[in-house]
């Protein structure tokens with residue numbers, strides 16, 4: 001079987017939300033290849049936290065079964081977090097159903113999630129080695145459906161300021177053109193992780209070997225491209241008037257500045273390029289702009305988020321354990 005579902009952008013394309021039905025209840029979740037927990041806003045949250053969100057109410061689901069005593073607690077690189085209880089329910093995405101999917105019910109979460117009222121939770125598409133459910137971690141939606149998919153893959157075709165597509169079980173030739181450039185992934189840390197041995201500044205720039213640029217992960221749940229400090233400093237050194245502004249939380253520059261292109265190696269055979277325009281992220285007002293390339297704050301991993309992914313057709317191959325990018329159709 002195969003499934004397709006829309007991916008709708010929030011403002012600034014900061015994240016993409018997709019419709020999911022859980023126990024007959026419709027929620028919109030952030031599909032996140034950088035984590036492996038499926039958690040939802042639930043009716044056990046204080047109403048001050050859940051105001052504006054759709055909440056899942058297990059008592060209204062005919063198919064919900066509690067996983068009594070089980071708990072989960074997750075923390076994310078941006079400092080946000082969530083915790084709660086666990087059950088199992090029927091989860092349907094694009095017509096494909098997992099009858100017995102672990103569903104994590106938030107009863108406590110950090111402010112960033114509370115304020116993001118379009119987001120009713122996250123659906124992890126990473127590897128369940130990092131699922132946080134105790135006493136026994138549980139599989140992701142993708143891991144559960146993989147055996148019944150025509151192909152053990154999913155693809156992300158995110159768009160700039162437009163609705164995109166996640167596809168499960170097929171590599172839709174209508175969505176890309178030219179070759180898919182694959183690299184093997186190492187899933188041992190729970191991510192879609194690969195090497196990125198070089199970077200390129202300028203659309204005709206030379207590729208610069210980089211020993212601190214690996215590993216890198218493909219993370220649909222991260223808005224920006226978070227790079228090693230040496231790399232991001234080298235990039236903004238080429239932008240007139242650029243500076244690091246702690247109050248704005250990163251590199252800013254005059255909106256009038258011309259931005260060079262930028263590319264990152266996806267494994268050893270391919271460099272995914274962005275134009276200067278692709279790197280421009282948002283205007284902060286007063287002629288100051290915020291870049292889509294920012295520091296990974298020394299996390300030791302480069303995080304290739306939506307600022308990169310939305311310019312490509314991305315293939316996450318769970319069968320062959322590989323990640324690939326192709327030009328969009």
Ligand SMILES: CC[C@H](C)[C@H](NC(=O)[C@H](C)NC(=O)[C@@H](CCSC)NC[C@@H](N)Cc1ccccc1)C(=O)O
Nearest residue numbers: 032034035036075076077078080219221222299301
């Ligand atoms: C601080 C926590 C560290 C980063 C680590 N956590 C992780 O790696 C988690 C699973 N993944 C994440 O924090 C990041 C990847 C970090 S690579 C080290 N991806 C998921 C994130 N974008 C989800 C999100 C979406 C919207 C709003 C906020 C957050 C841990 O638990 O140890």
